[in-house]
Amino acid sequence: MSKALPTRSENYSEWYNELVKRADLAENSAVRGCMVIKPYGYSIWEKMQRALDDMFKETGHSNAYFPLFIPKSYLSKEASHVEGFAKECAVVTHYRLKNDPNGKGVIVDPDAKLEEELIVRPTSETVIWSTYKNWIQSYRDLPLLINQWANVVRWEMRTRLFLRTAEFLWQEGHTAHATSTEAVAETKQMLEIYAQFAEEWMAMPVVKGRKTENERFAGAEDTYCIEALMQDGKALQAGTSHFLGQNFATAFDVKFQDKDGKLEYVWGTSWGVSTRLMGALIMAHSDDNGLILPPKLAPIQVVIVPIYKNEEQLSQISDKVSEIVKDLKKLGISVKYDNNDAYKPGYKFAEYELKGVPVRLAMGARDLENGTVEVARRDTKTKETVSLDGIALHIQSLLDNIQESIYNKALAFKNENTFRADTFEEFNSILDTTGGFVLAHWDGTSETEEKIKEETKATIRCIPLDQKQENGTCIYSGKPSAGRVVFARAY
Amino acid sequence: MSKALPTRSENYSEWYNELVKRADLAENSAVRGCMVIKPYGYSIWEKMQRALDDMFKETGHSNAYFPLFIPKSYLSKEASHVEGFAKECAVVTHYRLKNDPNGKGVIVDPDAKLEEELIVRPTSETVIWSTYKNWIQSYRDLPLLINQWANVVRWEMRTRLFLRTAEFLWQEGHTAHATSTEAVAETKQMLEIYAQFAEEWMAMPVVKGRKTENERFAGAEDTYCIEALMQDGKALQAGTSHFLGQNFATAFDVKFQDKDGKLEYVWGTSWGVSTRLMGALIMAHSDDNGLILPPKLAPIQVVIVPIYKNEEQLSQISDKVSEIVKDLKKLGISVKYDNNDAYKPGYKFAEYELKGVPVRLAMGARDLENGTVEVARRDTKTKETVSLDGIALHIQSLLDNIQESIYNKALAFKNENTFRADTFEEFNSILDTTGGFVLAHWDGTSETEEKIKEETKATIRCIPLDQKQENGTCIYSGKPSAGRVVFARAY
Numbered sequence: 001m002s003k004a005l006p007t008r009s010e011n012y013s014e015w016y017n018e019l020v021k022r023a024d025l026a027e028n029s030a031v032r033g034c035m036v037i038k039p040y041g042y043s044i045w046e047k048m049q050r051a052l053d054d055m056f057k058e059t060g061h062s063n064a065y066f067p068l069f070i071p072k073s074y075l076s077k078e079a080s081h082v083e084g085f086a087k088e089c090a091v092v093t094h095y096r097l098k099n100d101p102n103g104k105g106v107i108v109d110p111d112a113k114l115e116e117e118l119i120v121r122p123t124s125e126t127v128i129w130s131t132y133k134n135w136i137q138s139y140r141d142l143p144l145l146i147n148q149w150a151n152v153v154r155w156e157m158r159t160r161l162f163l164r165t166a167e168f169l170w171q172e173g174h175t176a177h178a179t180s181t182e183a184v185a186e187t188k189q190m191l192e193i194y195a196q197f198a199e200e201w202m203a204m205p206v207v208k209g210r211k212t213e214n215e216r217f218a219g220a221e222d223t224y225c226i227e228a229l230m231q232d233g234k235a236l237q238a239g240t241s242h243f244l245g246q247n248f249a250t251a252f253d254v255k256f257q258d259k260d261g262k263l264e265y266v267w268g269t270s271w272g273v274s275t276r277l278m279g280a281l282i283m284a285h286s287d288d289n290g291l292i293l294p295p296k297l298a299p300i301q302v303v304i305v306p307i308y309k310n311e312e313q314l315s316q317i318s319d320k321v322s323e324i325v326k327d328l329k330k331l332g333i334s335v336k337y338d339n340n341d342a343y344k345p346g347y348k349f350a351e352y353e354l355k356g357v358p359v360r361l362a363m364g365a366r367d368l369e370n371g372t373v374e375v376a377r378r379d380t381k382t383k384e385t386v387s388l389d390g391i392a393l394h395i396q397s398l399l400d401n402i403q404e405s406i407y408n409k410a411l412a413f414k415n416e417n418t419f420r421a422d423t424f425e426e427f428n429s430i431l432d433t434t435g436g437f438v439l440a441h442w443d444g445t446s447e448t449e450e451k452i453k454e455e456t457k458a459t460i461r462c463i464p465l466d467q468k469q470e471n472g473t474c475i476y477s478g479k480p481s482a483g484r485v486v487f488a489r490a491y
Numbered sequence: 492m493s494k495a496l497p498t499r500s501e502n503y504s505e506w507y508n509e510l511v512k513r514a515d516l517a518e519n520s521a522v523r524g525c526m527v528i529k530p531y532g533y534s535i536w537e538k539m540q541r542a543l544d545d546m547f548k549e550t551g552h553s554n555a556y557f558p559l560f561i562p563k564s565y566l567s568k569e570a571s572h573v574e575g576f577a578k579e580c581a582v583v584t585h586y587r588l589k590n591d592p593n594g595k596g597v598i599v600d601p602d603a604k605l606e607e608e609l610i611v612r613p614t615s616e617t618v619i620w621s622t623y624k625n626w627i628q629s630y631r632d633l634p635l636l637i638n639q640w641a642n643v644v645r646w647e648m649r650t651r652l653f654l655r656t657a658e659f660l661w662q663e664g665h666t667a668h669a670t671s672t673e674a675v676a677e678t679k680q681m682l683e684i685y686a687q688f689a690e691e692w693m694a695m696p697v698v699k700g701r702k703t704e705n706e707r708f709a710g711a712e713d714t715y716c717i718e719a720l721m722q723d724g725k726a727l728q729a730g731t732s733h734f735l736g737q738n739f740a741t742a743f744d745v746k747f748q749d750k751d752g753k754l755e756y757v758w759g760t761s762w763g764v765s766t767r768l769m770g771a772l773i774m775a776h777s778d779d780n781g782l783i784l785p786p787k788l789a790p791i792q793v794v795i796v797p798i799y800k801n802e803e804q805l806s807q808i809s810d811k812v813s814e815i816v817k818d819l820k821k822l823g824i825s826v827k828y829d830n831n832d833a834y835k836p837g838y839k840f841a842e843y844e845l846k847g848v849p850v851r852l853a854m855g856a857r858d859l860e861n862g863t864v865e866v867a868r869r870d871t872k873t874k875e876t877v878s879l880d881g882i883a884l885h886i887q888s889l890l891d892n893i894q895e896s897i898y899n900k901a902l903a904f905k906n907e908n909t910f911r912a913d914t915f916e917e918f919n920s921i922l923d924t925t926g927g928f929v930l931a932h933w934d935g936t937s938e939t940e941e942k943i944k945e946e947t948k949a950t951i952r953c954i955p956l957d958q959k960q961e962n963g964t965c966i967y968s969g970k971p972s973a974g975r976v977v978f979a980r981a982y
């Protein structure tokens with residue numbers, strides 16, 4: 001709290017890094033690329049987990065747990081999968097250390113070499129489908145609707161807290177179905193759940209769409225995604241849902257007997273969101289003073305700070321506050337009364353602003369006299385003096401209001417920063433000024449997509465689900481196109 | 492479900508292994524020693540997690556997340572810690588695979604060797620205390636009360652589902668304090684929480700005590716534990732809570748400035764329970780027909796099976812059942828109506844018996860006429876016909892009753908199988924006949940403890956907290972002793 005945050009306009013990237021650390025969300029660990037998620041940050045993640053987990057269960061999914069380690073040979077069984085993941089994985093080769101004969105700590109024991117190396121899971125399709133082989137014999141065993149909350153490791157070279165870390169936490173759903181239609185429906189259903197979660201809980205509007213072949217998950221037939229827009233005009237992929245076709249079933253020989261007794265390969269899906277969502281949450285809403293958290297995900301929704309000159313005043317304020325606290329808790333609102341004497345109110349105000357507590361109440365001598373309390377909103381920084389009469393209900397509706405208002409602000413930002421470009425010049429000019437989502441015609445070839453990426457650093461975020469039929473010409477090649485896709489520079 | 496379980500008396504060990512698999516709790520994976528926790532098993536673990544997590548939070552702890560990987564050098568910083576864990580750890584040495592030049596899948600890329608090997612955490616004291624160094628400067632930063640839910644890996648050579656697996660899930664609490672007194676109080680508090688959880692949720696009575704020096708956690712000054720007794724007369728350590736003294740603070744140079752400005756090393760604790768509790772839960776209560784689950788941890792508390800001859804009957808039963816289901820859900824009771832036409836009632840009865848569903852309702856034609864339902868208890872296998880009037884409240888109190896009754900049965904078993912031995916002959920005879928907890932005098936030396944272990948395979952489970960002052964002579968050495976300790980053969 002000693003010095004101000006860098007501002008977003010000065011240095012967006014530094015603003016983000018500093019905010020993550022100073023708001024006690026996460027920090028880098030001694031292990032390259034691995035982060036420590038601090039208690040305050042983790043409590044936001046727990047709220048995300050709970051909300052998502054409830055949604056998964058409501059749609060019939062169960063949780064399970066599969067091994068951290070994947071035999072090296074498994075990874076190779078699906079050709080494009082190994083292509084996608086072999087280049088960045090942590091490999092376990094030994095299972096024991098021993099004392100260094102030179103007396104310097106411990107060394108790897110060369111006698112404890114594994115026969116087959118193990119990969120720390122970068123994602124679990126292979127180990128899960130190898131298990132499903134034993135679980136699925138008949139159409140009666142289908143669908144299998146399973147989710148796992150787990151840590152995964154991808155040895156990324158350039159890492160950033162939450163956005164790209166070597167180890168991250170996530171959930172990965174892996175479902176198995178008797179028909180292609182059912183698997184596609186599941187893929188789309190989970191995309192809708194992610195979109196709903198992003199919008200209703202994170203207050204973050206998203207574009208739903210399909211990835212191009214280039215950007216598909218390694219091993220999928222089709223990848224659906226939600227894409228959000230950050231305040232610097234860059235896109236962030238916030239969740240993906242994959243239709244795996246029969247690829248993993250074929251690779252791991254998972255067949256089922258259908259109602260007519262015929263053996264067929266099983267159809268699969270997988271879908272995931274990760275602690276990356278924390279990065280999205282932070283960047284979507286926060287300002288130069290700190291975090292702005294949607295009330296539904298805020299670990300502390302209301303903080304109450306007493307302003308007093310002496311013990312007697314403090315005691316009177318505390319009496320009033322304890323009633324407010326009781327009433328708020330009854331409504332299921334999380335509230336903290338900060339009567340810590342070691343810090344001044346001004347310091348506390350700045351601290352809770354930094355941490356994004358949605359509503360701050362302050363009570364002083366005049367409030368005691370008048371039966372009022374000062375109510376400050378973190379998102380708009382507006383204050384009002386409110387009667388204690390019915391204060392809890394007032395705050396409840398204020399929290400709803402804030403949730404909606406944060407969403408609307410983000411939605412307005414997204415709308416204002418979604419552009420149409422009809423020429424490559426226009427396209428470049430948008431990317432170099434405001435950034436944002438750029439809707440443009442594309443000829444549908446990987447070649448053009450790659451060239452645009454090379455020249456502009458913009459990628460096709462998705463082919464939007466609500467894509468309108470519109471004949472046009474590709475901004476790069478001039479070839480015909482039947483509809484616009486969403487381009488952006490991205491995290 | 493094709494053939495019966497092995498019985499406990501025939502082969503206790505096989506009974507356990509088969510039960511774990513057939514009740515869909517867990518199975519071995521393709522990776523040696525790593526298990527797959529299946530959805531039904533995982534849903535029990537989730538209930539355990541939720542209950543424990545609530546208890547941790549009520550006592551002021553927060554969750555956080557620390558890296559999976561520990562630099563090899565960290566492990567060596569605390570001398571006895573590395574002794575305890577170096578011999579059984581998974582070591583990551585490389586961060587990339589590449590295509591085999593001989594065209595056979597992928598091989599480890601020799602150019603991607605890590606400068607320093609990473610250990611997959613067997614426990615996180617080292618990585619957490621290296622982090623605490625940056626978090627703790629002053630007494631104002633203390634206490635630090637943090638818990639982590641995570642997977643850990645210990646490369647055990649002989650593994651058994653839940654009881655001993657290379658990878659397991661657990662929670663590990665790591666707290667830091669300004670004084671030794673406070674840290675000891677925390678250690679004891681967490682032991683009490685574990686005991687309370689075991690007794691109130693798992694319906695499993697435990698002995699609370701301290702470990703001998705030999706059995707202490709590697710790096711602790713003192714280890715407290717809860718020990719439970721399984722039906723085969725073997726003990727199972729169900730949770731441990733360690734007073735770390737200043738050992739890890741010293742190893743990682745974690746000091747704080749006290750109120751007088753003096754720099755001191757921080758005092759620490761750590762405490763954990765794992766998926767091993769699943770093994771304890773299974774072995775404490777289950778019988779030759781399958782699982783017996785205490786209602787508080789049962790994923791399905793009540794199952795309802797219709798018994799019908801035709802569609803019309805089924806439809807009438809379903810109408811009645813839907814009311815029962817609604818009423819049960821209102822009371823927070825989890826209920827499943829199994830109207831799957833593919834299986835006969837008898838099959839379903841056996842299946843839910845195997846899975847330990849505490850209460851089974853069956854409704855047939857006569858029940859329809861009489862306005863009744865058949866209520867069967869899993870634990871006692873008793874049945875009664877009950878009027879539908881007030882059935883939900885009846886079941887609610889029945890569930891409470893079952894929870895208590897399962898506990899009382901386990902308590903009686905523990906009491907009946909807790910013996911006092913005054914000679915080594917008596918001691919051996921108890922171990923070789925009934926097994927159980929044997930209270931005996933011990934001279935307090937590691938030497939005697941080890942000899943007894945060698946000769947009898949029994950270990951000192953703990954020095955019980957409620958140990959009575961009683962002068963006697965060691966059953967092995969004949970030397971004086973001031974109180975009895977708890978011996979048993981153990982898992």
